[in-house]
Each structure stands twice: as structure tokens, then as C-alpha cells.
Amino acid sequence: MNTISMIILVVGYLILAPILGCLLAGIDRKISARMQGRIGPPILQPYYDVRKFIEKDQITPNKVQDFYVMCFLLFVIITGCIFFSGGDLLLVIFALTLANVFLVIAAFSSNSPYSQIGAERELYQMMAYEPMILLTAIGFYLVSGSFQVDTILTSSEMPFIYLIGIFIGFLFILTIKFRKSPFDLSMSHHAHQDLVRGLTTEFSGRSLAAVEVSHWYENIMLLGFVFLFFCNGTIAGYIAGIIVCILAYFLEIVIDNCFARMKWQVALKSSWVVAVMLGVINVGALMILL
Amino acid sequence: MYDILFLLLFPLIVAAILLVFRNEKIRSIIVKVSAAIIAIASIYVAIEYIDGGTVLFDFENVIVDYLMLITEIGLGIVIFYLGIKYKKYLVSILALIQTPLMVWFELTKGHDISISNYLYIDALSCIMVLIIGVIGSLITVYAVGYMKDFQKHHEGEPDRRYWFFFLMFVFLSAMFGIVTSNSLVWMFFFWEITTLCSFFLIGYTRTDEAVRNSFLQLVLNLIGGLAFVFAIVIIGSEHNILEFNKLLELGTGSMTVLLPIALLSLAGIVKAAQMPFHSWLLGAMVAPTPTSALLHSSTMVKAGVFLILKLSPSLHDNIAGEMVIIVGGVTFLLASMAAISQSNAKRVLAYSTIANLGLIVACGGVGVEAAVWAGIMLMIFHAITKSLLFLCVGTAEHHIGSRNIEDMDGLFCEMPKLAMFMIIGIAGMFLAPFGMLVSKWQALTAFVDSQSIILIICVCFGSAVTAFYWTKWLGKLVAIVAGKENVEKTVHREEWFVLGTLTALVIVTCLTFPLISEYMVAPYLGTAFATGGSAIAALGSGNMYILLAMLALILLLPIPFLGKTKKKIVPNYMCGVNTGDNISFTGAMNCETQISLRNWYMENWFGEEKMNKFGLVITIVTILAAIILIIGGVA
Numbered sequence: 020m021n022t023i024s025m026i027i028l029v030v031g032y033l034i035l036a037p038i039l040g041c042l043l044a045g046i047d048r049k050i051s052a053r054m055q056g057r058i059g060p061p062i063l064q065p066y067y068d069v070r071k072f073i074e075k076d077q078i079t080p081n082k083v084q085d086f087y088v089m090c091f092l093l094f095v096i097i098t099g100c101i102f103f104s105g106g107d108l109l110l111v112i113f114a115l116t117l118a119n120v121f122l123v124i125a126a127f128s129s130n131s132p133y134s135q136i137g138a139e140r141e142l143y144q145m146m147a148y149e150p151m152i153l154l155t156a157i158g159f160y161l162v163s164g165s166f167q168v169d170t171i172l173t174s175s176e177m178p179f180i181y182l183i184g185i186f187i188g189f190l191f192i193l194t195i196k197f198r199k200s201p202f203d204l205s206m207s208h209h210a211h212q213d214l215v216r217g218l219t220t221e222f223s224g225r226s227l228a229a230v231e232v233s234h235w236y237e238n239i240m241l242l243g244f245v246f247l248f249f250c251n252g253t254i255a256g257y258i259a260g261i262i263v264c265i266l267a268y269f270l271e272i273v274i275d276n277c278f279a280r281m282k283w284q285v286a287l288k289s290s291w292v293v294a295v296m297l298g299v300i301n302v303g304a305l306m307i308l309l
Numbered sequence: 310m311y312d313i314l315f316l317l318l319f320p321l322i323v324a325a326i327l328l329v330f331r332n333e334k335i336r337s338i339i340v341k342v343s344a345a346i347i348a349i350a351s352i353y354v355a356i357e358y359i360d361g362g363t364v365l366f367d368f369e370n371v372i373v374d375y376l377m378l379i380t381e382i383g384l385g386i387v388i389f390y391l392g393i394k395y396k397k398y399l400v401s402i403l404a405l406i407q408t409p410l411m412v413w414f415e416l417t418k419g420h421d422i423s424i425s426n427y428l429y430i431d432a433l434s435c436i437m438v439l440i441i442g443v444i445g446s447l448i449t450v451y452a453v454g455y456m457k458d459f460q461k462h463h464e465g466e467p468d469r470r471y472w473f474f475f476l477m478f479v480f481l482s483a484m485f486g487i488v489t490s491n492s493l494v495w496m497f498f499f500w501e502i503t504t505l506c507s508f509f510l511i512g513y514t515r516t517d518e519a520v521r522n523s524f525l526q527l528v529l530n531l532i533g534g535l536a537f538v539f540a541i542v543i544i545g546s547e548h549n550i551l552e553f554n555k556l557l558e559l560g561t562g563s564m565t566v567l568l569p570i571a572l573l574s575l576a577g578i579v580k581a582a583q584m585p586f587h588s589w590l591l592g593a594m595v596a597p598t599p600t601s602a603l604l605h606s607s608t609m610v611k612a613g614v615f616l617i618l619k620l621s622p623s624l625h626d627n628i629a630g631e632m633v634i635i636v637g638g639v640t641f642l643l644a645s646m647a648a649i650s651q652s653n654a655k656r657v658l659a660y661s662t663i664a665n666l667g668l669i670v671a672c673g674g675v676g677v678e679a680a681v682w683a684g685i686m687l688m689i690f691h692a693i694t695k696s697l698l699f700l701c702v703g704t705a706e707h708h709i710g711s712r713n714i715e716d717m718d719g720l721f722c723e724m725p726k727l728a729m730f731m732i733i734g735i736a737g738m739f740l741a742p743f744g745m746l747v748s749k750w751q752a753l754t755a756f757v758d759s760q761s762i763i764l765i766i767c768v769c770f771g772s773a774v775t776a777f778y779w780t781k782w783l784g785k786l787v788a789i790v791a792g793k794e795n796v797e798k799t800v801h802r803e804e805w806f807v808l809g810t811l812t813a814l815v816i817v818t819c820l821t822f823p824l825i826s827e828y829m830v831a832p833y834l835g836t837a838f839a840t841g842g843s844a845i846a847a848l849g850s851g852n853m854y855i856l857l858a859m860l861a862l863i864l865l866l867p868i869p870f871l872g873k874t875k876k877k878i879v880p881n882y883m884c885g886v887n888t889g890d891n892i893s894f895t896g897a898m899n900c901e902t903q904i905s906l907r908n909w910y911m912e913n914w915f916g917e918e919k920m921n922k923f924g925l926v927i928t929i930v931t932i933l934a935a936i937i938l939i940i941g942g943v944a
Contacts, residue, residue, distance in 0.1 A: 077876040080891070081789040086871050093866075097859070107852050109750055113741035114859065120740060120780050127784030130719065130891060131881035132904050135784070139909050142780050149773035157757050157765060166754075220882055287914075291770070299766055306760045 025104045032103040040235025041065050047272055054276045072228035080129040080221045087125035088226040094118035095233040099240040105169025108156040119145055129221040137218030141205035147290040148192035154298035158185040161305040172250045179248040184301030186248050191293045196241055199271050201278035202286045212280055310366040312354050316485040324478035331471045337453050344446035351442020355435040360832045365426035377498050397524045403531040407538055414542050422551050429491040432833035437488040437615055440692045444607050445481050447807045451700050452599035454801030458707045459597055480506040487612050493541050493551050503609050504530040510600040511593050522592030529589045533579025540569035561623050568939050571629035574617055581613025581666040584640040584924035590663055594655040598703030606662045606699055607692040614666055617673035618684050622837055625676030632935035633674030636928050638767035640667030645774040647920040650910045654702045654712045665691050672752050675759050678838045683752035685830050690744035697811040698734040704804050708796045714782055719790030724797035728786050730812045737815045739779045742856040744819045751845055781908050791890045819860055823853055
């Protein structure tokens with residue numbers, strides 16, 4: 020990938036990702052509402068929410084919390100930039116971990132009981148999904164011979180063909196990453212799920228807006244991972260990728276609405292079992308085959 | 310050659326002087342001055358030899374040989390006697406096998422084998438010399454301040470600090486010996502000295518627990534030593550050589566080479582506290598903290614991985630290598646998991662040390678250039694970061710009166726500077742863009758390339774677990790808790806100096822890791838491996854610039870922003886009326902309730918016993934199977 024298209028992609032990501040992410044969140048709420056027999060808010064409701072957060076009175080429990088939250092936002096954006104500039108998948112994963120650690124620390128810093136429970140749960144979720152994400156990157160590497168996104172993008176065959184197990188496993192942990200039921204343990208978008216809003220209990224105003232916006236950025240990047248499974252250097256592959264992204268998101272909405280939150284134990288057990296059964300076996304098979 | 314002899318002898322002389330002058334002030338000056346001299350000397354040696362390839366030194370001296378032999382016999386007798394005295398007969402039995410065997414071999418077979426080069430130095434030795442010389446001497450300086458407080462906390466007990474410092478310096482000398490000996494007999498001699506130093510330092514307080522744990526260390530390390538002796542005897546009698554460089558040139562075609570290599574690896578595995586032998590390192594945590602930092606995280610255990618990394622070219626793609634890979638990988642995974650269930654900070658550090666050493670051991674076992682690169686880098690970064698963390702915990706313990714992570718709630722308010730150092734240390738252990746992660750990244754890539762599915766599993770799950778236990782500790786540190794007073798004003802100057810230097814080293818080594826790779830690690834890989842110039846993931850495709858930019862961002866961002874806010878500060882939400890200080894609330898029935906927050910330990914899943922049981926079974930079976938297969942000639 021040359022420098023100019025790299026810059027275009029990064030700038031495109033910076034501008035379009037929040038817009039797309041916001042629309043996606045709005046559509047998500049609409050569809051969820053329809054599934055529950057409600058009319059639902061306008062598509063732009065997430066945007067109205069964030070605008071309202073920004074206009075609120077600025078309050079905070081201590082002097083450091085909001086700094087960490089801003090670091091979280093910053094590093095989520097950086098992670099996305101590395102991804103969309105065709106960077107190294109492992110670096111993307113590590114940068115995302117760093118971002119998440121900032122979020123967790125922000126929640127810990129207030130020493131408030133509810134946000135600390137949320138923080139511990141967020142950490143726990145990270146432990147649950149991390150092996151599968153790493154295995155996904157390894158799968159891409161085995162298929163295309165590189166961890167670089169731009170190389171994977173132009174691989175001659177769809178990685179999906181070789182990575183079916185890993186793809187399903189990735190969809191599984193996407194539920195955790197999108198903060199969908201049954202695994203929305205650390206914080207939930209549903210009012211019926213959390214009495215006090217977990218991780219974000221002590222965030223307010225701009226910090227809460229930052230968490231929301233980073234969520235949009237992060238979701239688009241995660242869908243980028245899904246997209247990557249279908250790239251084979253042709254337009255057809257790209258279209259297939261986009262369609263699957265939409266389907267995947269819809270699937271997550273369906274899952275979200277079909278399940279109540281499960282006990283926390285299930286998240287780790289099930290995602291590790293998935294990582295071993297689908298991820299490891301797929302990687303092992305690839306090593307034998309390729 | 311004389312500069313290396315200086316490194317070997319100077320600490321010994323200092324040790325002897327410290328035994329004589331027991332005045333606190335004089336000792337403090339001697340320790341500081343000689344620490345500075347050792348540090349400068351090791352930097353000098355490193356600069357002189359780092360890109361000179363392998364330099365061998367001819368050093369023929371019959372008197373030295375006999376002196377060593379006599380010392381060895383003396384130590385054997387001491388161990389035997391101590392075993393009888395404390396009713397640890399296993400120790401006595403092991404000493405009774407090991408010492409006569411070694412003496413018999415040296416006087417008969419070994420006597421006829423001519424050794425042309427007793428000492429050597431190459432780039433890997435230079436790196437080790439730097440670690441020992443710089444970090445080791447920093448820790449001795451820290452110990453000056455620390456032991457003052459230690460003595461205060463153990464009032465009424467006899468002041469045996471002269472003995473403590475004596476051991477520390479003897480240990481430094483022996484470590485220099487291990488990394489510069491080309492003669493296997495010499496290496497073994499220094500190897501046993503470090504074991505004994507560690508034994509006496511663990512037992513320093515002479516409480517029942519300390520004595521028990523020191524003997525546990527001794528038993529396990531004597532088993533490792535026994536493996537070492539067997540290896541020497543086999544190599545000496547089968548191939549008539551006793552030199553390391555010639556051993557590596559033998560190839561691994563025959564059983565008579567593979568077996569000693571497996572045995573030497575086993576000795577390394579014991580020294581590096583890998584499962585099934587890891588329990589000694591946990592027990593060793595009863596020792597004063599500088600000991601834990603020096604012997605049990607940054608240097609002595611590194612001797613184990615040093616040996617395995619040196620053997621690495623001979624471990625590629627054979628059964629001895631497989632043994633090392635499985636032991637290292639499994640230890641990394643299970644020790645990381647066990648760390649989750651620990652609330653004692655030193656135990657968390659111990660488990661993390663065991664885990665990281667496991668990763669380095671696994672890198673050595675893979676035996677390809679890229680993996681060894683990762684192993685050496687891990688070794689460097691781990692030595693710096695872990696000693697910083699140990700020393701931070703040591704200082705915290707003396708000032709907040711506990712080494713329990715649960716009591717570190719709000720350390721940020723009580724000891725802000727120390728908490729900052731600790732946070733940097735913890736971040737350095739597992740987060741991008743710090744050095745440990747960069748090396749781990751390379752390790753993962755190398756494991757994928759060598760198609761080692763076991764190691765892939767261990768690293769994927771192990772790093773997820775690692776992030777969990779470090780971040781929950783980090784969370785405790787950053788919590789802002791009201792009503793805490795600043796208690797760090799009484800920390801000794803020496804301690805601040807050392808902690809500050811180590812923190813600076815953590816950051817500087819991260820900023821300069823491409824240079825370290827180019828000028829320190831690459832020269833060694835060039836001499837040890839035939840194929841040169843394998844790709845290093847973190848250094849390729851602009852990744853390095855991204856990492857450095859991220860590091861700069863993390864370091865610079867807090868300066869304008871952290872701790873400043875125009876926002877109104879409000880009390881926390883408590884699901885009851887917050888009484889205003891964020892630590893208690895008025896709940897139902899109008900009663901005031903204090904909150905207390907505790908971390909997750911997941912004892913049921915990651916409990917120590919469970920992990921140990923798994924680990925013991927897997928690793929013992931692996932080691933036995935590998936050795937039986939080698940002896941049986943199957944491999």
C-alpha cells in the first residue's frame with residue numbers, strides 16, 4: 020500500500036468511523052426496539068445522547084479519572100489507525116489491550132464500589148476474549164504469510180475458506196467485544212440489565228461521551244476484522260466482506276435480544292472452550308495442511 | 310583477560326573486607342564504592358568485547374584447580390553437615406553422591422583431559438555481565454538502606470548484616486564466573502556457589518519457615534547440580550572434552566551428546582525455577598527483598614536460562630529441545646494462572662518470574678535465531694523491570710507495613726512517587742509499547758514460524774492471564790482513596806536513587822531497543838547461528854516507529870494533563886448517602902456502613918494447588934519421557 024492511499028484510509032477512518040459507528044448504534048437500537056415490539060428512538064439518538072453528554076455540567080470524582088478515559092479514547096483511535104493503515108495485526112491487538120487497560124484503570128481510580136465491580140468484570144472479559152483474538156491473527160498469518168493487514172487484504176484466496184473455525188470463534192467473542200448480552204458483564208446498553216451502570220458508573224459528561232465515541236470507533240475496527248476474512252483482492256471479495264459484516268452485526272443484535280445476561284463464569288469458560296475447540300484446532304489443521 | 314579476572318576476584322575481596330569491617334557506616338561506604346567500581350568495570354568489559362565474537366582465554370593454573378577442588382570438597386562437607394544437623398537427610402545424601410563423584414572424576418578422568426581455554430567471553434556473556442554488574446550493584450546499594458529498616462523491624466535479633474553483604478558480593482563474583490567459564494568444571498563450581506549463597510540468604514532470618522524453605526531450595530538445586538555432574542562425567546569420559554565451545558560443536562547426532570545436553574538443560578530448568586522444581590523460588594520469597602530482587606529474579610535464575618540459551622543451537626528440533634519447550638511453555642501458562650490467585654505481592658512477582666523464565670526457556674528450546682533473539686531480549690527487560698518491582702514492594706512493605714496487594718489500596722496517595730515507579734514497572738511487564746511485550750511478540754511470531762502448537766496455546770492463553778493479574782494490581786495502585794497520609798518521606802536516599810535509576814533504565818531500554826537488538830543481541834546471534842539476519846517482527850514495517858511514538862505519547866501525555874482538572878469534584882455513587890469521604894455511606898435503617906473493596910482471585914479456577922498439581926504431572930512425565938527416550942536411543 021502506498022503512502023497516499025494509507026493516509027486517505029486513515030483520514031477516512033478518523034472521519035467516517037464515528038459516523039458509521041453512530042449510525043450502526045442507532046440502527047441497533049431501532050432493530051432491538053422492533054424485536055421487542057417497541058417503536059424505538061430515532062436513528063440519530065446515539066448522536067443526540069453524546070451531544071447532550073458534552074453539554075452537561077462537568078463533574079468528576081477525582082483529578083485523574085478523566086485523563087485515563089481520554090487516553091482510552093486516544094488509544095482506541097490509534098489502534099484503528101494502525102489497522103486501517105494496513106499495519107501489523109498483533110500490534111493492533113496489543114494497542115487495543117493498552118487502550119482497554121486505560122479504561123479499566125479509569126474505573127478503578129475512583130475507588131467506587133460499582134465502578135470497581137465493572138472494572139474487574141471488564142478485565143475478566145479481556146481475559147476471556149484475548150486468546151481467541153490472538154489465534155485469529157495467527158490464523159491470518161498462516162494463510163497469508165504475514166501479519167500485515169495490507170498483505171492479508173490482497174491475499175489470492177479468501178482467508179475465510181481456511182479459517183472457518185476461527186471465523187466462528189471470532190464471531191463468538193465479538194459478542195463480548197460489542198458488549199452484547201449474554202456477555203455484557205462490565206456494562207450494558209440495556210436499562211433492564213444493569214441497575215447501576217458497571218464500569219461507567221463514575222463517568223459523566225464528556226468522559227461518558229468519550230466512552231461512547233470510542234465504542235463507535237472500536238466497533239468499526241472490529242468489523243474490519245470480519246471484513247478481512249473475505250478479502251481476496253477482488254471487488255467481489257470486498258462486497259462479500261461488507262455483506263458479511265452487516266450480517267454479523269445483525270446476528271449480534273439477534274443474540275443480544277435473545278439472551279439475558281448469563282452468570283459471569285460462563286463467559287470465560289465458554290470463550291476459552293471456543294478458543295480451544297475452534298481456534299486451536301483450526302490453527303493446528305492449517306499447520307498440517309499448509 | 311585480566312579485566313575478566315578482575316570481575317571475578319574484586320567482589321570476592323570486597324566480600325572478605327565486609328566480613329572484617331562490621332561497622333555500619335564503613336560498610337555503607339565500602340558497598341557503595343565497590344558497587345560503583347563493579348558497575349563501571351562491567352560496562353568497560355561489555356564495551357570492549359561485545360562485537361569481538363567469541364574470545365577464548367587460555368588460563369592454565371594447577372593451584373587454582375586444586376583450590377577449587379578443595380573448596381568443592383569443603384562445601385560438600387558443609388552441606389552434608391547441615392543436612393545432618395537440621396535432619397534434612399536428603400540433602401546429605403545428595404551431597405554424598407555429588408561431591409565424591411565430582412572429585413573422583415576430576416582426579417581420574419578429568420585429570421587427563423586437557424583444557425585449552427578456561428575462560429571466554431562473547432556478546433551473550435557481555436549482556437549477562439552488564440545485567441549482573443549494573444543491576445546487581447544497584448541492588449546492593451539499595452540493600453544498604455533497606456537493611457537498616459530491616460534491622461529496625463527485627464529488633465532484638467543479632468545484627469548479621471555483615472554476613473548478608475558478604476554473601477551478596479560472593480554471589481556477584483560467582484555469577485560473573487558462570488557467564489565467563491568455558492570449562493564445564495569451572496562453570497559447575499560457580500553454579501554450586503550461587504546455590505549455596507541463595508541457600509544462606511533464604512535462611513538469613515533463621516525462622517523455622519526460612520530454614521525450611523532454604524533447605525527446599527538446596528534439595529532441588531542439588532538435584533539440578535547432580536544432573537550437571539552427570540553431564541560433565543558423560544561428556545568427559547565419552548568425548549574427552551570439558552569445554553563448552555567444543556561441546557556445542559559436537560552436533561547432536563549421538564545419544565552420548567544428546568543426553569548430556571538434556572541433563573545440562575535439566576540443570577538449567579532447576580536453576581530457572583521451572584516446573585516441577587519451581588516451588589523453591591516461591592519459598593525463597595521469605596528472604597529479605599534485595600535477595601529476591603538480586604538472586605531470585607534478575608540474576609541467579611537467569612543463570613538457568615543463560616545456560617539453556619547457550620545450549621539453544623543444540624536443542625533445535627530434537628527430543629531434548631522438545632522437553633525444554635514443553636517444560637517452559639507449560640510453566641509459563643500455569644504459573645501465570647497461579648499468579649491470579651495470589652494476594653501477596655512478592656508471591657505474585659515470584660509466579661510472574663517463574664512464568665517469564667518459562668517463556669525464555671521455551672524460546673531457548675525452539676533453538677532458532679528469532680526465538681533466541683526474543684529470549685535474550687526478554688532476559689534483559691525482565692531483569693530490569695522485575696528487580697524494580699521487587700525493590701518497590703520491599704520499600705512499600707517497610708512503610709505501609711504489608712506486602713499484601715489488598716493493602717496497597719490508594720498507594721498513589723500514600724506514596725505517590727513509589728506508586729509511579731511501581732506503575733511503570735507493572736506496565737513494563739506486560740503492556741505495549743514496553744520491552745517485555747515487544748519480546749513476547751517476537752517470541753509468539755517465532756513459535757508460529759516453528760509450528761509449535763503447544764507454545765502457541767501457552768502464549769495465547771498465558772498472555773491473556775498475564776494481563777489480568779497485572780491490571781488488577783495496577784487498579785489497586787491507582788485508586789484514589791481519601792484520608793491517606795503521605796508516608797514516603799522516610800524512605801532512604803539510597804533506595805530512591807536505585808529505584809529512580811531502575812525506572813529510568815526501564816524507559817531507556819524501551820526507547821533504545823532497536824539499538825540493543827543491533828549492537829548487543831545481533832552480534833551474539835551472528836556467532837551462535839549459521840543463518841544470519843532473520844526478521845524481527847517488532848522491528849519491521851514501521852512497527853518500531855509506531856511503538857516508539859506510542860511510548861513517547863504515554864510518557865508525555867501525563868505532563869500537561871494528569872492531575873489537573875477544572876471540573877467540579879463530587880463524591881462517588883454509593884447506592885446510599887455518601888458520607889462525603891467516599892469510604893462510608895449511610896444505608897438503609899440510617900446506619901453508617903464502611904465500604905471495603907477486594908480484588909478477584911478466582912481460587913476455584915486458578916488456585917495454586919490445582920495449577921501445581923497439573924504442572925507437576927505434565928512436566929515430570931515430560932522430563933522422564935524425554936530422558937528415557939534419549940537413553941533408549943529412540944530419539
